[in-house]
Amino acid sequence: MTYETVLMERTEHIGIITLNRPEKLNTFNIPLGRDLNAALDELEGDQDIYVVVIRANGRVFSAGIDISDFPKKGILEYRPWIALMEKMTLTIAKMRKPVIAAVHGVAAANGAGLVAAADLAVATEGARFGLTAIDVGLFCMGPAVPMDRCVGKKHCLELLLTGDLIDARRAERMGLVNKVVPEDKLMEETLALAKKLAAKSPYALQMGKESYYTMADMPLEKALQYSNEMFCELCTLKDAEEGVRAFLEKRPPKWRLE
Amino acid sequence: MTYETVLMERTEHIGIITLNRPEKLNTFNIPLGRDLNAALDELEGDQDIYVVVIRANGRVFSAGIDISDFPKKGILEYRPWIALMEKMTLTIAKMRKPVIAAVHGVAAANGAGLVAAADLAVATEGARFGLTAIDVGLFCMGPAVPMDRCVGKKHCLELLLTGDLIDARRAERMGLVNKVVPEDKLMEETLALAKKLAAKSPYALQMGKESYYTMADMPLEKALQYSNEMFCELCTLKDAEEGVRAFLEKRPPKWRLE
Amino acid sequence: MTYETVLMERTEHIGIITLNRPEKLNTFNIPLGRDLNAALDELEGDQDIYVVVIRANGRVFSAGIDISDFPKKGILEYRPWIALMEKMTLTIAKMRKPVIAAVHGVAAANGAGLVAAADLAVATEGARFGLTAIDVGLFCMGPAVPMDRCVGKKHCLELLLTGDLIDARRAERMGLVNKVVPEDKLMEETLALAKKLAAKSPYALQMGKESYYTMADMPLEKALQYSNEMFCELCTLKDAEEGVRAFLEKRPPKWRLE
Numbered sequence: 118m119t120y121e122t123v124l125m126e127r128t129e130h131i132g133i134i135t136l137n138r139p140e141k142l143n144t145f146n147i148p149l150g151r152d153l154n155a156a157l158d159e160l161e162g163d164q165d166i167y168v169v170v171i172r173a174n175g176r177v178f179s180a181g182i183d184i185s186d187f188p189k190k191g192i193l194e195y196r197p198w199i200a201l202m203e204k205m206t207l208t209i210a211k212m213r214k215p216v217i218a219a220v221h222g223v224a225a226a227n228g229a230g231l232v233a234a235a236d237l238a239v240a241t242e243g244a245r246f247g248l249t250a251i252d253v254g255l256f257c258m259g260p261a262v263p264m265d266r267c268v269g270k271k272h273c274l275e276l277l278l279t280g281d282l283i284d285a286r287r288a289e290r291m292g293l294v295n296k297v298v299p300e301d302k303l304m305e306e307t308l309a310l311a312k313k314l315a316a317k318s319p320y321a322l323q324m325g326k327e328s329y330y331t332m333a334d335m336p337l338e339k340a341l342q343y344s345n346e347m348f349c350e351l352c353t354l355k356d357a358e359e360g361v362r363a364f365l366e367k368r369p370p371k372w373r374l375e
Numbered sequence: 376m377t378y379e380t381v382l383m384e385r386t387e388h389i390g391i392i393t394l395n396r397p398e399k400l401n402t403f404n405i406p407l408g409r410d411l412n413a414a415l416d417e418l419e420g421d422q423d424i425y426v427v428v429i430r431a432n433g434r435v436f437s438a439g440i441d442i443s444d445f446p447k448k449g450i451l452e453y454r455p456w457i458a459l460m461e462k463m464t465l466t467i468a469k470m471r472k473p474v475i476a477a478v479h480g481v482a483a484a485n486g487a488g489l490v491a492a493a494d495l496a497v498a499t500e501g502a503r504f505g506l507t508a509i510d511v512g513l514f515c516m517g518p519a520v521p522m523d524r525c526v527g528k529k530h531c532l533e534l535l536l537t538g539d540l541i542d543a544r545r546a547e548r549m550g551l552v553n554k555v556v557p558e559d560k561l562m563e564e565t566l567a568l569a570k571k572l573a574a575k576s577p578y579a580l581q582m583g584k585e586s587y588y589t590m591a592d593m594p595l596e597k598a599l600q601y602s603n604e605m606f607c608e609l610c611t612l613k614d615a616e617e618g619v620r621a622f623l624e625k626r627p628p629k630w631r632l633e
Numbered sequence: 634m635t636y637e638t639v640l641m642e643r644t645e646h647i648g649i650i651t652l653n654r655p656e657k658l659n660t661f662n663i664p665l666g667r668d669l670n671a672a673l674d675e676l677e678g679d680q681d682i683y684v685v686v687i688r689a690n691g692r693v694f695s696a697g698i699d700i701s702d703f704p705k706k707g708i709l710e711y712r713p714w715i716a717l718m719e720k721m722t723l724t725i726a727k728m729r730k731p732v733i734a735a736v737h738g739v740a741a742a743n744g745a746g747l748v749a750a751a752d753l754a755v756a757t758e759g760a761r762f763g764l765t766a767i768d769v770g771l772f773c774m775g776p777a778v779p780m781d782r783c784v785g786k787k788h789c790l791e792l793l794l795t796g797d798l799i800d801a802r803r804a805e806r807m808g809l810v811n812k813v814v815p816e817d818k819l820m821e822e823t824l825a826l827a828k829k830l831a832a833k834s835p836y837a838l839q840m841g842k843e844s845y846y847t848m849a850d851m852p853l854e855k856a857l858q859y860s861n862e863m864f865c866e867l868c869t870l871k872d873a874e875e876g877v878r879a880f881l882e883k884r885p886p887k888w889r890l891e
Binding site for chain 1: 450473480493494495496506521524525526527549550551552553568571572576578579580582583584585586590591593594595596599600602603604605606607609611612614615616618621622623628630
Binding site for chain 3: 530550
């Protein structure tokens with residue numbers, strides 16, 4: 118498929134989605150929300166893809182929602198648009214393939230929410246992050262949900278209440294970003310990470326991601342029971358047997374392809 | 376109103392509560408617990424106040440509970456006093472106006488719990504923090520609740536089990552403190568932060584804070600649904616319309632006053 | 634009792650469990666899982682022990698599960714073995730005595746899960762940590778549960794998805810380790826920490842630990858109610874009275890022994 122506002126590439130089992138509204142700072146309007154969700158669904162359904170990267174064209178990753186596009190006629194008009202943003206976070210949490218955000222420039226409001234929703238994030242040294250909606254009389258209620266899972270209460274509230282942009286190093290210390298890289302190494306480093314994941318057993322990665330997000334919402338004892346149940350299931354798969362056998366035979370594993 | 380153990384000031388929509396039992400290291404007895412809760416309630420109900428600061432007079436922020444005042448006649452005697460400490464954390468979480476703690480000297484036991492309960496915290500370079508009750512045969516069970524929302528499990532248990540005081544830089548790295556400032560800049564920096572928040576739409580701040588604390592207790596999918604419902608509601612307010620319009624017209628917004 | 638795969642020592646109210654399969658890098662097989670759980674139960678029941686340390690003999694803390702021992706005959710065979718790993722985390726969370734992990738070399742997979750499950754962790758500068766099961770076609774589903782309580786979402790997923798080992802300094806910044814010490818100071822520093830805890834009121838430590846793990850699974854308001862209920866109960870104990878009295882009389886407390 119081709120999309121209006123995102124580009125799609127596939128390379129070595131990695132699906133790369135590029136936010137492509139650079140002239141609008143990759144702000145989310147209804148087409149971009151729809152396209153990103155559809156692109157994620159497409160890659161989740163593509164058996165040849167093991168890992169997904171989200172990057173952006175232009176000066177910034179995403180400046181948030183496109184408020185020039187903001188409907189002003191009552192709550193019913195906002196709902197479909199806002200529902201797309203909600204769906205984005207849920208899609209990433211529910212899809213079984215790992216999603217890596219590659220961030221440069223600015224990731225603000227829903228742009229920062231997308232980074233928080235991703236499983237992993239790589240950022241350039243100059244990248245900045247903020248939950249900026251407060252400055253236009255709004256509030257990043259939706260982006261706060263994945264953000265609060267990455268950083269603690271004080272950091273999440275600071276981003277929400279001040280609307281300030283923080284730099285990549287602070288985002289890394291807070292737990293929003295996994296790795297900070299030089300400006301010109303963003304895709305090189307992100308693809309190296311994506312290739313590392315793509316070399317793992319896709320079954321293990323996918324059951325593992327499902328297990329993580331499911332247990333993260335459970336109390337300790339239930340989480341342990343559930344996780345161990347999933348682990349027993351994982352142990353019965355061919356890739357588990359092959360992985361262990363390869364390790365014991367000191368040879369690289371050959372994963373069963375889907 | 377005037378209070379026995381706290382001072383109240385109002386400046387530029389900021390309510391400043393000063394713990395004022397310096398001769399007792401601002402330890403919490405029943406009057407201080409009552410006064411602080413009442414002062415918070417008063418500011419929450421004052422339509423001219425948008426942001427609340429809690430600071431302290433004397434050498435320290437608060438050394439915890441006043442154990443010289445500690446009743447010793449059985450569990451029924453402790454209950455009203457302990458209930459005031461519980462109420463303090465809940466009051467801050469349930470009030471819709473942001474609360475900033477400005478900390479110098481020492482914040483120990485319930486003093487550290489108050490810092491953790493606050494939405495944001497600024498501390499001096501020399502400030503120290505600890506959940507110290509273990510050293511008198513007690514345990515900071517109540518303060519642990521907001522603390523665990525700010526820092527991870529290992530850090531929370533370290534504070535609880537050792538009773539050690541940690542310095543401001545470590546508190547910042549852990550996520551208990553948002554900003555560390557020189558000794559003589561505490562109120563200047565705290566007021567600058569409070570003024571920044573007071574310049575936002577009070578409606579957005581207040582619905583936003585309510586949304587944050589409510590979703591923080593929910594599993595992911597429910598949290599997203601709830602947060603987006605709240606966001607739809609926020610979008611219908613005049614301040615949202617004005618904020619967006621002002622942004623598009625490149626002029627400062629004029630928030631509707633309460 | 635004596636065990637096949639762990640050593641037990643007792644010194645100054647501290648119980649020290651040493652993982653002792655050095656020739657197998659202290660990987661967990663059924664005997665080690667059983668022995669560690671039994672040793673923890675034994676120390677929990679020993680009234681003379683106030684604090685527990687888990688350390689390891691040999692080059693590494695634990696390289697995870699012993700996959701050379703891995704049964705390959707279907708899911709029913711895995712269950713008892715996996716159940717032991719699940720029990721380990723739950724045992725530490727449910728036992729009332731604090732558990733400190735002293736880590737050197739490598740703590741991988743269930744070894745890292747054991748570190749995360751511990752209440753506190755001290756590590757050498759050269760220690761490394763990872764959730765490495767992904768590299769053999771498995772996934773650290775069980776270890777992820779305590780890990781997610783120590784570090785944020787992005788860090789937990791990074792460990793899970795990449796299988797990479799991180800160094801002790803990064804583990805400390807993430808919140809997995811409380812203190813990083815020179816190679817030759819591991820037991821000296823760990824025992825100093827254990828002695829500090831052993832000098833506290835055992836009642837306060839034990840009710841406190843129970844309170845922490847119970848409230849950590851509760852929403853805010855319920856957690857506050859529960860914690861304050863527990864605090865009221867703690868206040869009625871002799872050690873609480875003695876601790877407060879000793880503090881007021883400026884003398885060291887004399888805790889009631891069990």
